[in-house]
Every structure is written in structure tokens, then in C-alpha cells.
Amino acid sequence: LFAGPVDFVKGVVKMEGLPPADRVEICFAGRSNVGKSSLINALTGRKNLARASNTPGRTQEINYFAVGEKAFLVDLPGYGFAEAPVAVVRQWQALLKQYLQGRSTLRRAFVLIDSRHGAKPVDEEIMSLLDRAAVTFQVVMTKSDKISAAVLEANIAQVMGVLQKHPAAYPELVVTSSEKGVGLETLRAIIATLK
Numbered sequence: 001l002f003a004g005p006v007d008f009v010k011g012v013v014k015m016e017g018l019p020p021a022d023r024v025e026i027c028f029a030g031r032s033n034v035g036k037s038s039l040i041n042a043l044t045g046r047k048n049l050a051r052a053s054n055t056p057g058r059t060q061e062i063n064y065f066a067v068g069e070k071a072f073l074v075d076l077p078g079y080g081f082a083e084a085p086v087a088v089v090r091q092w093q094a095l096l097k098q099y100l101q102g103r104s105t106l107r108r109a110f111v112l113i114d115s116r117h118g119a120k121p122v123d124e125e126i127m128s129l130l131d132r133a134a135v136t137f138q139v140v141m142t143k144s145d146k147i148s149a150a151v152l153e154a155n156i157a158q159v160m161g162v163l164q165k166h167p168a169a170y171p172e173l174v175v176t177s178s179e180k181g182v183g184l185e186t187l188r189a190i191i192a193t194l195k
């Protein structure tokens with residue numbers, strides 16, 4: 001799947017702007033700054049395909065990327081704290097929720113969680129929304145290069161405990177580092193089975 005071209009399709013700010021629902025979609029959700037855009041770049045091997053930055057709130061639109069002719073990868077704006085005007089943040093959070101609840105071709109949501117922090121209440125809110133919408137979600141732990149194996153183990157255990165409360169949760173998580181290339185092959189293989 002990832003051998004072929006990957007193209008930016010469009011940035012969407014309203015549900016009406018979504019591209020035709022004619023292929024499988026896999027989205028990347030998570031708190032602002034967790035590493036969604038960086039992970040898409042790492043997975044596709046395209047450094048600046050999705051714009052990443054140290055400022056939380058970088059991605060403010062729903063960005064669509066076509067991988068071959070059968071799948072879209074969807075980079076979402078973050079939830080939680082963001083360095084952007086309140087009104088703007090409110091708008092994109094509403095769009096994010098509408099998208100997660102209302103996109104018929106959404107096959108799986110990856111919920112990214114920072115390996116250093118574990119699952120926070122805002123993550124659980126999104127998980128509950130995905131439960132209600134019956135969208136299968138899978139947790140991806142990000143930035144694993146930034147912590148020790150012991151802390152990583154503890155935070156994985158915390159996340160696994162949280163997942164037990166969520167019926168839409170896929171029971172296995174994936175540990176990644178976009179920086180060091182950890183977990184990318186595993187994720188690509190998962191995505192390839194979903195297309």
C-alpha cells in the first residue's frame with residue numbers, strides 16, 4: 001500500500017467539504033502536539049507531507065492524504081490545549097467531533113497518546129464518543145524515544161486499563177517513535193489489512 005504515491009488531497013473546514021466517501025479512511029486523532037502529523041510523515045516516508053510543529057494547535061483543518069487509490073489517511077486537528085484563538089479552537093473541535101461521529105467510510109481511528117503522559121481525561125472523552133459512534137479505535141503510543149522502558153511499561157499498563165472500559169477499543173496498542181522509526185512497519189501492516 002505504501003509503495004505507491006501518496007498525495008495531499010485537501011484541507012477541510014466543514015463537513016460539506018469532505019471528499020466523496022468512496023474509499024476506506026483511517027484517521028489520526030489525539031491531543032494537540034501528540035505527534036499526529038509527524039506520524040503520517042514517518043509512515044509515508046514524506047518529511048513535510050503533513051505540517052508538524054512544536055506549537056500545539058498546528059493542524060487546524062482535516063487534512064486528507066490519498067494512499068494509492070483505495071485509502072485516505074486523515075490528519076486531524078488536535079483536541080485539548082492549543083495555542084490558537086478560543087473561537088477557532090472551538091470551531092475545529094466541533095468539526096472533529098462531527099467527523100468522528102458521522103463519516104461512514106471511517107474504518108479505524110488511531111488515537112495517539114504520548115508515551116510520557118498516558119491517557120488523560122480528554123482522551124477518554126474521545127474514546128467514549130467513538131464507542132457511541134461504533135468506530136473501532138486503536139491506541140498508538142507516540143514519542144517512545146523520549147522515555148525509559150520502565151516509564152513506558154507503566155504508561156502502557158495505565159492505557160490498557162482505560163481501554164477495558166471502552167467497547168470500541170481494539171485491544172492491542174502500538175508503540176511508536178516517528179523520530180526513530182519505531183513501530184512504523186507494524187502500523188503500515190495494520191493499515192494495509194484495513195484498506
Ligand code: GTP
Nearest residue numbers: 033034035036037038052053057058059078178179
Ligand atoms: P497538532 O497538529 O498541533 O495537534 O500536533 P500534532 O499531533 O500533529 O503533532 P506534530 O506532529 O506537529 O508534533 C509535535 C511535536 O512533537 C513536533 O515538534 C515533533 O517534532 C515532535 N514529535 C513528534 N513525534 C515525535 C517522536 O516520535 N519523537 C520525538 N522526540 N518528537 C516527536
Ligand code: MG
Nearest residue numbers: 036037058059
Ligand atoms: Mg498536526
